[in-house]
Amino acid sequence: MQAEALISARVAPGKEEAGAKYSYYFDHREGWARIPAHRALALLRAAKEEIVTLDIAPDPDTGAPRAVATVAAAIGIHGDAPGDRWLRDAAAWTWRRHDGASVGLAGLNLGVIGLTGHAVLPPGTLGVLHQILSVLHLQAGGFWIGSLPFVLTLLGKPGETKLLKRLSVVGHVAVATVLLTGLAKTAIIQTSRPVFDPSVTWSLLLGIKILAVLTMTALALRNRYRLVPMGDAGLAALRSGTLAEIVLSVAVLSLISLLATLSPFAS
16 A cells, blocks of 8 residues: 555645645645655645645555455455456455445444344334334444544544544534434333332443443533644643543443343333
Protein backbone atom coordinates (compact mmCIF):
# COMPACT_ATOMS: atom_id res chain seq x y z
CA MET A 1 0.00 0.00 0.00
CA GLN A 2 2.64 2.53 1.03
CA ALA A 3 4.84 1.65 -1.94
CA GLU A 4 2.17 2.10 -4.61
CA ALA A 5 -0.70 4.14 -3.15
CA LEU A 6 -1.47 7.71 -4.21
CA ILE A 7 -2.01 10.65 -1.89
CA SER A 8 -4.64 13.04 -3.23
CA ALA A 9 -5.65 16.52 -2.12
CA ARG A 10 -8.74 18.51 -3.05
CA VAL A 11 -9.71 21.99 -1.94
CA ALA A 12 -12.54 22.15 0.59
CA PRO A 13 -15.66 23.94 -0.72
CA GLY A 14 -15.49 27.67 -0.08
CA LYS A 15 -11.82 27.65 0.97
CA GLU A 16 -10.32 28.78 -2.34
CA GLU A 17 -9.73 32.37 -1.26
CA ALA A 18 -8.67 31.70 2.33
CA GLY A 19 -6.23 29.02 1.19
CA ALA A 20 -4.81 30.80 -1.85
CA LYS A 21 -1.24 30.09 -0.75
CA TYR A 22 -2.01 26.37 -1.07
CA SER A 23 -3.54 26.68 -4.55
CA TYR A 24 -0.92 24.28 -5.98
CA TYR A 25 -2.57 21.51 -3.92
CA PHE A 26 -6.22 22.29 -4.73
CA ASP A 27 -6.32 19.31 -7.12
CA HIS A 28 -3.13 17.37 -6.50
CA ARG A 29 -2.19 13.70 -6.67
CA GLU A 30 1.16 11.89 -6.49
CA GLY A 31 2.74 8.68 -5.25
CA TRP A 32 2.79 8.34 -1.46
CA ALA A 33 6.23 6.70 -1.41
CA ARG A 34 7.75 9.34 -3.71
CA ILE A 35 6.37 12.56 -2.25
CA PRO A 36 9.16 14.96 -1.14
CA ALA A 37 9.21 15.96 2.53
CA HIS A 38 8.47 19.63 1.86
CA ARG A 39 5.33 18.80 -0.15
CA ALA A 40 4.15 16.31 2.45
CA LEU A 41 4.50 18.97 5.17
CA ALA A 42 2.67 21.53 3.03
CA LEU A 43 -0.18 19.10 2.43
CA LEU A 44 -0.43 18.31 6.15
CA ARG A 45 -0.48 22.00 7.03
CA ALA A 46 -3.19 22.67 4.45
CA ALA A 47 -5.24 19.77 5.80
CA LYS A 48 -4.80 20.91 9.41
CA GLU A 49 -6.02 24.38 8.43
CA GLU A 50 -8.98 22.63 6.73
CA ILE A 51 -8.09 24.10 3.34
CA VAL A 52 -7.83 20.73 1.60
CA THR A 53 -9.01 17.18 2.26
CA LEU A 54 -6.51 14.33 1.94
CA ASP A 55 -7.06 10.78 0.76
CA ILE A 56 -4.65 7.86 0.45
CA ALA A 57 -5.78 5.02 -1.80
CA PRO A 58 -4.52 2.65 -4.50
CA ASP A 59 -4.21 3.91 -8.05
CA PRO A 60 -7.75 3.69 -9.49
CA ASP A 61 -6.41 2.28 -12.78
CA THR A 62 -3.98 -0.37 -11.53
CA GLY A 63 -4.61 -0.71 -7.79
CA ALA A 64 -8.03 -2.35 -7.93
CA PRO A 65 -7.06 -5.12 -10.41
CA ARG A 66 -4.01 -5.95 -8.31
CA ALA A 67 -6.14 -6.09 -5.16
CA VAL A 68 -8.62 -8.39 -6.90
CA ALA A 69 -5.78 -10.63 -8.05
CA THR A 70 -4.46 -10.77 -4.48
CA VAL A 71 -7.87 -11.79 -3.11
CA ALA A 72 -8.32 -14.35 -5.89
CA ALA A 73 -4.90 -15.89 -5.22
CA ALA A 74 -5.60 -16.04 -1.49
CA ILE A 75 -8.76 -18.10 -2.01
CA GLY A 76 -7.20 -20.28 -4.71
CA ILE A 77 -8.77 -19.11 -7.99
CA HIS A 78 -6.35 -20.21 -10.69
CA GLY A 79 -8.42 -21.46 -13.64
CA ASP A 80 -10.79 -19.91 -16.16
CA ALA A 81 -13.83 -22.14 -15.77
CA PRO A 82 -17.24 -20.52 -15.20
CA GLY A 83 -16.93 -21.14 -11.47
CA ASP A 84 -13.49 -19.49 -11.39
CA ARG A 85 -14.78 -16.44 -13.25
CA TRP A 86 -17.70 -16.15 -10.85
CA LEU A 87 -15.33 -16.29 -7.89
CA ARG A 88 -13.13 -13.61 -9.45
CA ASP A 89 -16.19 -11.40 -9.91
CA ALA A 90 -17.04 -11.98 -6.25
CA ALA A 91 -13.49 -11.03 -5.30
CA ALA A 92 -13.80 -7.83 -7.34
CA TRP A 93 -17.10 -6.97 -5.63
CA THR A 94 -15.49 -7.64 -2.24
CA TRP A 95 -12.73 -5.15 -3.00
CA ARG A 96 -15.07 -2.47 -4.34
CA ARG A 97 -17.55 -2.78 -1.47
CA HIS A 98 -15.40 -3.95 1.43
CA ASP A 99 -16.21 -1.01 3.72
CA GLY A 100 -19.92 -0.92 2.97
CA ALA A 101 -20.20 -4.71 3.13
CA SER A 102 -18.52 -4.85 6.52
CA VAL A 103 -20.82 -2.19 7.95
CA GLY A 104 -23.88 -3.80 6.40
CA LEU A 105 -23.05 -7.26 7.70
CA ALA A 106 -22.34 -5.90 11.18
CA GLY A 107 -25.69 -4.08 11.20
CA LEU A 108 -27.47 -7.20 9.96
CA ASN A 109 -25.84 -9.30 12.68
CA LEU A 110 -26.99 -6.88 15.37
CA GLY A 111 -30.47 -6.82 13.86
CA VAL A 112 -30.74 -10.61 13.97
CA ILE A 113 -29.78 -10.58 17.65
CA GLY A 114 -32.58 -8.10 18.30
CA LEU A 115 -35.13 -10.28 16.49
CA THR A 116 -34.35 -13.28 18.64
CA GLY A 117 -36.00 -11.45 21.52
CA HIS A 118 -35.55 -11.73 25.25
CA ALA A 119 -36.96 -14.52 27.42
CA VAL A 120 -39.46 -12.00 28.76
CA LEU A 121 -40.64 -10.88 25.34
CA PRO A 122 -44.38 -10.15 25.66
CA PRO A 123 -46.77 -11.80 23.19
CA GLY A 124 -48.81 -10.15 20.46
CA THR A 125 -48.38 -6.63 19.14
CA LEU A 126 -46.24 -5.53 22.07
CA GLY A 127 -43.86 -8.39 21.34
CA VAL A 128 -43.44 -7.32 17.70
CA LEU A 129 -42.91 -3.70 18.79
CA HIS A 130 -40.34 -4.86 21.35
CA GLN A 131 -38.40 -6.69 18.64
CA ILE A 132 -38.41 -3.65 16.34
CA LEU A 133 -37.21 -1.44 19.16
CA SER A 134 -34.51 -4.01 20.04
CA VAL A 135 -33.18 -3.96 16.46
CA LEU A 136 -33.01 -0.15 16.44
CA HIS A 137 -31.52 -0.08 19.94
CA LEU A 138 -28.75 -2.53 19.06
CA GLN A 139 -27.86 -0.95 15.72
CA ALA A 140 -27.73 2.58 17.14
CA GLY A 141 -25.71 1.38 20.12
CA GLY A 142 -23.39 -0.53 17.82
CA PHE A 143 -22.72 2.60 15.79
CA TRP A 144 -22.12 4.69 18.92
CA ILE A 145 -19.76 2.23 20.58
CA GLY A 146 -18.09 1.20 17.31
CA SER A 147 -17.28 4.79 16.39
CA LEU A 148 -15.40 5.50 19.64
CA PRO A 149 -12.10 3.75 18.70
CA PHE A 150 -12.21 5.55 15.33
CA VAL A 151 -12.68 8.89 17.09
CA LEU A 152 -9.74 8.08 19.38
CA THR A 153 -7.44 7.39 16.41
CA LEU A 154 -8.64 10.58 14.73
CA LEU A 155 -7.63 12.89 17.57
CA GLY A 156 -4.58 14.99 16.79
CA LYS A 157 -4.79 14.31 13.05
CA PRO A 158 -5.10 17.07 10.41
CA GLY A 159 -8.67 18.20 9.86
CA GLU A 160 -9.91 16.43 13.00
CA THR A 161 -12.30 19.23 14.03
CA LYS A 162 -14.19 19.17 10.76
CA LEU A 163 -14.41 15.38 10.70
CA LEU A 164 -15.55 15.18 14.33
CA LYS A 165 -18.28 17.72 13.69
CA ARG A 166 -19.49 15.77 10.66
CA LEU A 167 -19.43 12.50 12.58
CA SER A 168 -21.34 14.07 15.46
CA VAL A 169 -24.34 14.71 13.20
CA VAL A 170 -24.91 10.96 12.86
CA GLY A 171 -23.74 10.47 16.45
CA HIS A 172 -26.57 12.65 17.74
CA VAL A 173 -29.10 10.46 15.93
CA ALA A 174 -27.49 7.27 17.30
CA VAL A 175 -27.41 8.50 20.90
CA ALA A 176 -31.00 9.76 20.74
CA THR A 177 -32.12 6.44 19.24
CA VAL A 178 -30.38 4.48 22.01
CA LEU A 179 -32.05 6.57 24.73
CA LEU A 180 -35.54 6.64 23.22
CA THR A 181 -35.69 2.96 22.26
CA GLY A 182 -34.26 2.00 25.65
CA LEU A 183 -37.01 3.94 27.42
CA ALA A 184 -39.67 2.41 25.17
CA LYS A 185 -38.37 -1.14 25.71
CA THR A 186 -38.37 -0.58 29.48
CA ALA A 187 -41.93 0.76 29.30
CA ILE A 188 -43.09 -2.38 27.44
CA ILE A 189 -41.62 -4.65 30.10
CA GLN A 190 -43.10 -2.36 32.76
CA THR A 191 -46.60 -3.25 31.50
CA SER A 192 -46.11 -6.77 32.84
CA ARG A 193 -44.36 -5.99 36.11
CA PRO A 194 -42.65 -2.97 37.72
CA VAL A 195 -39.12 -2.94 36.34
CA PHE A 196 -37.30 -1.22 39.18
CA ASP A 197 -37.76 -3.72 41.96
CA PRO A 198 -34.74 -3.61 44.30
CA SER A 199 -35.32 -7.22 45.30
CA VAL A 200 -34.67 -8.43 41.72
CA THR A 201 -31.09 -8.70 40.42
CA TRP A 202 -32.24 -7.86 36.89
CA SER A 203 -33.61 -4.53 38.10
CA LEU A 204 -30.38 -3.61 39.87
CA LEU A 205 -28.28 -4.45 36.82
CA LEU A 206 -30.64 -2.50 34.58
CA GLY A 207 -30.30 0.52 36.84
CA ILE A 208 -26.50 0.32 36.69
CA LYS A 209 -26.66 0.00 32.89
CA ILE A 210 -28.90 3.06 32.59
CA LEU A 211 -26.56 5.06 34.83
CA ALA A 212 -23.57 4.03 32.69
CA VAL A 213 -25.36 4.99 29.45
CA LEU A 214 -26.39 8.38 30.90
CA THR A 215 -22.77 8.97 31.95
CA MET A 216 -21.62 8.11 28.42
CA THR A 217 -24.18 10.57 27.06
CA ALA A 218 -22.92 13.33 29.37
CA LEU A 219 -19.33 12.63 28.31
CA ALA A 220 -20.31 12.68 24.63
CA LEU A 221 -22.04 16.05 25.00
CA ARG A 222 -19.06 17.47 26.91
CA ASN A 223 -16.65 16.19 24.28
CA ARG A 224 -18.66 17.59 21.37
CA TYR A 225 -19.75 20.98 22.66
CA ARG A 226 -16.98 21.94 25.05
CA LEU A 227 -13.77 20.18 24.06
CA VAL A 228 -13.99 19.83 20.25
CA PRO A 229 -14.39 23.63 19.73
CA MET A 230 -11.27 24.17 21.88
CA GLY A 231 -9.07 22.51 19.25
CA ASP A 232 -5.56 21.59 20.40
CA ALA A 233 -6.17 23.13 23.83
CA GLY A 234 -8.82 20.52 24.60
CA LEU A 235 -7.08 17.58 22.93
CA ALA A 236 -5.82 15.85 26.09
CA ALA A 237 -9.17 16.14 27.85
CA LEU A 238 -10.97 15.00 24.69
CA ARG A 239 -8.76 11.92 24.49
CA SER A 240 -9.41 11.12 28.17
CA GLY A 241 -13.15 11.61 27.72
CA THR A 242 -13.23 9.29 24.72
CA LEU A 243 -11.28 6.64 26.62
CA ALA A 244 -13.77 6.94 29.49
CA GLU A 245 -16.62 6.39 27.03
CA ILE A 246 -14.89 3.25 25.72
CA VAL A 247 -14.42 1.87 29.24
CA LEU A 248 -18.06 2.56 30.07
CA SER A 249 -19.18 0.96 26.81
CA VAL A 250 -17.35 -2.25 27.77
CA ALA A 251 -19.17 -2.17 31.11
CA VAL A 252 -22.51 -1.64 29.33
CA LEU A 253 -21.88 -4.58 26.99
CA SER A 254 -20.99 -6.78 29.97
CA LEU A 255 -24.20 -5.77 31.74
CA ILE A 256 -26.24 -6.48 28.60
CA SER A 257 -24.75 -9.99 28.49
CA LEU A 258 -25.77 -10.57 32.12
CA LEU A 259 -29.25 -9.11 31.64
CA ALA A 260 -29.85 -11.47 28.71
CA THR A 261 -29.46 -14.44 31.06
CA LEU A 262 -31.90 -13.14 33.68
CA SER A 263 -35.61 -12.48 33.86
CA PRO A 264 -37.15 -9.31 35.26
CA PHE A 265 -40.02 -11.46 36.49
CA ALA A 266 -37.86 -13.61 38.78
CA SER A 267 -38.56 -13.00 42.44
